[in-house]
Amino acid sequence: MMTASLINTLSAPLAMAPESQGPAAHLEHLVSHVGTGPGWVLLIPFLPLLGCALCGIYAFTGVKSKLPAWTTVGLLAIAFIATLSMFMGYDGEPYTVQAFEWFNLHYGERSFIANFSFFIDKLTILWMLFVTGLATLIALYASEYMAHDQGMGYCRFFAAFNLFVFSMACLVMGDNLIMLYLGWEGVGLCSYLLIGYFYKKPDAVAAAKKAFIVNRIGDLGLALGIYLTFVHFGTVQYAELFSSDKLHGYISAAAVGDFSMIPSQAQWIALLMMIGAFGKSAQFPLYVWLPDAMEGPTPVSALIHAATMVTAGVYLIARMYPVFLVSEHALPTVAWIGTITAVLAATIGMAQFDIKRIMAYSTVSQLGYMFAGLGLLTTTGAAFHVLTHAFFKALLFLACGAVMHGFAGQLDLRKLSGVAWMKGWGIVGVTMLVGCMNLAGLPYITSGFYSKDMILAEAFITPGYAVIGWILVATAILTAYYTFRVYFRVFVGPQHAEPGDEYHEELAEERVKAEHEEEDHGHHHFHPHAPGWAINAVLIVLAVASMLAIALAYIDKAEHYGWVGSMVAESTASFHSPYAAEAHHAHVDHVAPHAVAGPVGTAAPGTVFGMDAHNAMILISGIGAIVGVLIAAFLHGPKGWQGLFLGNRERADTTRMDAVARRAGPLPRWAENKWFVDEFYHAVLVTPLRVISHIFHWIDKLLIDGLVNIFGFLPRVFAWIIRPSQSGVLQGYAVSMAGGLAVILFVVLVFVVRAGGGA
C-alpha cells in the first residue's frame, strides 16, 4: 500500500519530537485554560442573522431600493470591526462565549452537551477575519452588481447572503461539532439557494441541485464522523475533546509511529470527516459541483465558491488536526487527493473558454494545493494559502464578474479582447492583472507565491513526498499558463466585444432593455457599460490587500514562518513537520543541513538539491510561473508589447493555440470536456442508479404497492360482496332480520337445547 508506506515516513518525524514538548503536551497546554469571553463576540454571528431577518422583512414590504444592500454592508462591516477588535483583544488564551443552551442531555454516566456557543482561538479569528472582511467587500460589490434585480430578487439575494455569513460564522466559531455541522449545512443551504438564484434558468437549477446532492455525500461522511467522535470520545465539544486523555494517548502513540495502539474507530473519524471536507471543498472525486456552481451570481461565486465556503473543508481538517494525526491513512490520503485534484483541475482549466469556469477550476486546483499542504503537515502553509487565495481569487472573480456584468453576460474568452483598453475598464484591467499574477505565483512580488511556496517546500523536504512536490510544481506552470491565457486574450490586444445574449438582458431593467433594442435596430454596435464606483472600489481594495498580504509572510517569520503561522501556532491546528522546523532552524542558524544532496525524491530531510527548501522554491516555482506566463504569451498573447513581444494574435479568436491544438490530437478536446468526468459519473453512478431506481420503482409499484393494494383491495372485495345487503330496500333488511332470527333459533335448538337436553 502506497499510503501505508508513506504514513510511516510521515509518522517517523513525529517520533523525533522531544517527549517533553510532544504534540500531546502542546495540545494539553492549548486547551487547558478555556475561559469565558466577552459577550459582544456574539455580534459577529448574529448581526448577519439580523440582516437576514431585515432583508426578509424588506422582501415582504416590497422594498425596491438598495436598502437591503446597505443594510447588509453596514451590518457586515460592524461584524468585521467586531472581529478585528476580537483579534486585537485576544490575549493568547482561547475562550468560549455562550449564546444559549442548546443540547444538554444526560443519560446514565454519559452526557451529550452541545451549546449554542462559540469557541474563539486564533484559528477562528484568522478565518473570521477574512470571512467577514471579504463578505463586507463583496456585499458592497453586489449592491451594484445585482442592481438589475432590484425589487425582484434583490432582498432574497441579500437575505441568503447574510444567512450564509451567519452559517459560516457558526461553522468557524462554533465550540462543538454540532455547531460546526449546523454551519456546514447552513452554508450548503445558502450555496444551494444562491446557485439557484436565477431559478428560471434550468442550468442554474440543475447546478444548484448538483451542488446540493454532491455535498450530501460529503455531509454524510461528516455526520458519521461527528457521530463516531461522540461514540468514541463521549463529547463533541472541542475543549473537552482536545483535552481528553484518550486523544492525548493516541497522539503520543502516533508520535512514535505506533498506530496499532489506536483503535480503528478513532482512526475512522478522520477518514469520515475527510470525506466531508472533500465534498465541501470540492476535492476529487467530489469536485464536480463547483464549476457548475458558477451559474450563480458572480458575487456568490467570489464569496462562497472561491473565498470562504469552499475553505470550510480546510478549516475542518485544521480544526480537527489532532484527530487527523491519530489516523494512519487520513493525512496521506488528503495530500494525494489534494495533489490529484490540483493537477486535474488545472488541466481542465487550461482548455475551458468560459472565463468564470476557468476561475472555478483554478479554485478547485488551488484548494487541491491547500489539501496537499494539510496532508503534508503544514497547516500554516494551507492556512496562508487559504488567506491569500481568498483575496486574489475573490478579486479575479469580481473582475470577471465586472466583465460579465458589463458585456451582458458574455464569458467566452474567444469573443472578448482588449477589455482593459476600453473606456472605464482600466481599473478592472489593472486589478485583474494583479489577481492573475497572484494566482500564477510570480516570485517575490505576489502573496500567492509565498503561500504556494510554503506548501511546495514542505512537499520537497518531506521524505517520499517529493513526487507531490514535482506534480505541484508542474501544476504551478499550468496555473500560470491558464491564468494568463485569460488575461492575454480578454484584457489586452485589439479591442473586440460581442455581447452575451442570455438571461442577463431579460432580467435587466426596462431602460437597459430599451437601450439594447435601440442598438440592435441601429448600427449593430455594442456599448458595454463600465463598472461603477462600488465595483471599482472593491476591486482596488482587494488588489491592494492581495499585494499587502506579502507582508504577512515576513511578519513573525523567524519563529512561526509568517503571521499566519503565528495565528495557527496558537490553535489546535498547530502542528507542523519537524522536518520543516529542522530545516528552518538550519537555515536561520546558518548551520549546514546534516544531509547531503541526493537524487530527487531521495533528498535528505530539509533540503532540495542541497539548498534550503524555501530558497529552492523561489527558483523552481518562480521559474515555473514565469515559464507558464511566457507560454501563455506565446500561444495567446497579442502582437506587440502587450503580448511581451511573443504573441502574434491580431484578432479576438485566432491564436497560435489553434494550430497547437490541432496537432495535439484529441487531448485539448478531452480537456475541454473536463476529461469526461461528468460523463463518467453519469455512466458509472447516475445511470446505474437510475436503472436501479427504475427497477426498485417497479418493485415498489408492483410488489409493495401491490401488497398494500391487496390489503386495501380485500376489504373492498368483501364490501363489494356484502354491499348489496345495504340496498336501501326496507324489506331486504327485514329479510336479514328474519333469516338471522331463524339461524339463531336453529343454532340454539341444535347446539344448546339438544346438547343441554342430552346432558
Next chain:
Amino acid sequence: MMETLSALTGLMAPAQLAFPEEVAGSVLAPYLLVSASMFVIGLIGFLTRKNMIIMFLCTELMFQAAGLALIAFGRHHLGADGQTFVIFVLCVAAAEAAMALALVVLLFRHRETLGASAWKELNG
C-alpha cells in the same frame, strides 16, 4: 277412523264449552302456536308487500301476535303482568301508528307513491 271420530267427539265435549274461568290447567301451547303463526304472517306481509301502509299494518299484526303471546303467558302464570304489558304494547302501537302514518303522508307528498323502494337512496 274410530280415533278420528272420538277426537271429534272429544272436541265437542261439553266441559269444554264452559267459559274460561272454569278451564283447569294450562292450555298455553295452542295460543302460542296461533301467536307464532300470526307473527309470521305479519312478517311475510312486511317482507312481500310494497305498499308502506300495508307494511305498517303488518307490523300491527306482529304487535298483535306479541300481545296474544303475552296474554297467554300471563294466563299461564295467573298474573296480571302480561296484561299490563299488553297495555304498553298498545301504547307503543298507537304511538307508532301516529308517527308512521304521518311519515307515510309526508313521504307520499314527496314522491307521489307509497312504494318503500322509492326511498332506496336513503341507504347511505
Next chain:
Amino acid sequence: MEQIIDPIALYLICGLGAAGIALALPRRTPNGGRGLVITGAIVLAFAFGLAALLMGLRANDNGNPQPNFFFYPFALIALGSAIRVITHKRPVYSALYFIMTIIASCGLYLLLSAEFLAFALVIIYAGAILITYLFVIMLATQAPTGEDDSMLGEVDAESREPILASVIGFVLVGLLTAAMFSGVGRLPEPVMTQARAQDGVLAYLPGKADKVLARNGLLDGGWRVARDPETGMAVIDPDERISRIELIEGEDAHGEPLIVATRTLGPEDWPEELRANNLDRLGYNLLNDHPMMIEVAGIILLMAMLGATVLARKHVELEEDLKATQARRLGTMFPEDPHGVTESGGAS
C-alpha cells in the same frame, strides 16, 4: 311443555301454509290471479284444518287439557283475516280485515280471561288506530274505483319475492314451535292457587271489601273491614274465606281512627260477590308494580303526538332542488303571473 302436535305434521302444515300464502300473495296475472288466490285459500284451509285435527287427536291421545272449543273458530278467523290482510290487493280491505283479526284476537283474549284488554283492544285498535289507517289510506292512495284490479298501481298489485318470504316465514314458525316443543319454554307450573292469584289482590283493596260487605248487609253502621295498622291492608284471607271487621268511633290523639270493637267473619259469611275481577288485578298491577312504565308510556305518546304534528304539517321543508322543481312546474303552469311562482311555491 307437552307436544300438542306431531312435529313432522307441524312441518308439513308449515310447508302447506307457506305454499298457500305464496300462492295467495298478490301478483299481476292476466285474470287477476283469482285462481291462484282460491288455490292458496284451499291449501291454507286444508292446512288449518289438518292442524286443528291433529291437535285434537294428540290431545285426545295423551289426555292433555284441551283449549276451549271457541279457541278454534277465533283462531281460524284471526289467522284467516291476517292472511287476507297481507294478500288483499286493496289497502282498504286489508285494513278492514285487520279489524277482523283484532276482533277475533279479542275472542282469544276473552278465552284467556283478559276481558278488560279484549274490550280495550276493540276500542283502541279497531276504533282508533285502524280508523287512522283508513284515513291515511284514503288520503294517500289514488286507488281506482271499480272492480278492475288491473288499474291498481304496482305498489299494491305486486308483491316482492313471495316464495322466499313465505319460506323464510314458515321456517321461522317451524323453528319457533320446535323450540317451544323441545322445551326452550319449559315453564314452571303456577306457584299459587288460582284463588290466591285471583283474589290475593283483595287485601290491597279494603275499600272494595267495605263496599261489597256493606252491600250484603254484613256491616252495620260504623263498622268496616279491619285494616292492618302497619300496612293499611285489609285483614282478609281469600283462601280460607275469612275476614275481620272492626268498629270505629272518632279519632284518637294522633288523628288515627279509634277502634272500639272487632269481629271475625267466617267462610259462611263470605259473600260470593267478594272477588277481585280482572280489572282490579290489572289496575292494581299497573299502578303498584309498574308506575314508572306509565310515565314512560306517557312520554312516548306525547312524543308521538308532537312528532306526528311536526311531520304532517302543511308546510314541509322540502329539499332545495325539489322546491326548485316545483317552482318551475308551477311557473310553467302560470306563466303570465309574475308572482305565481313564489305564491304557489309558498302555498304548496
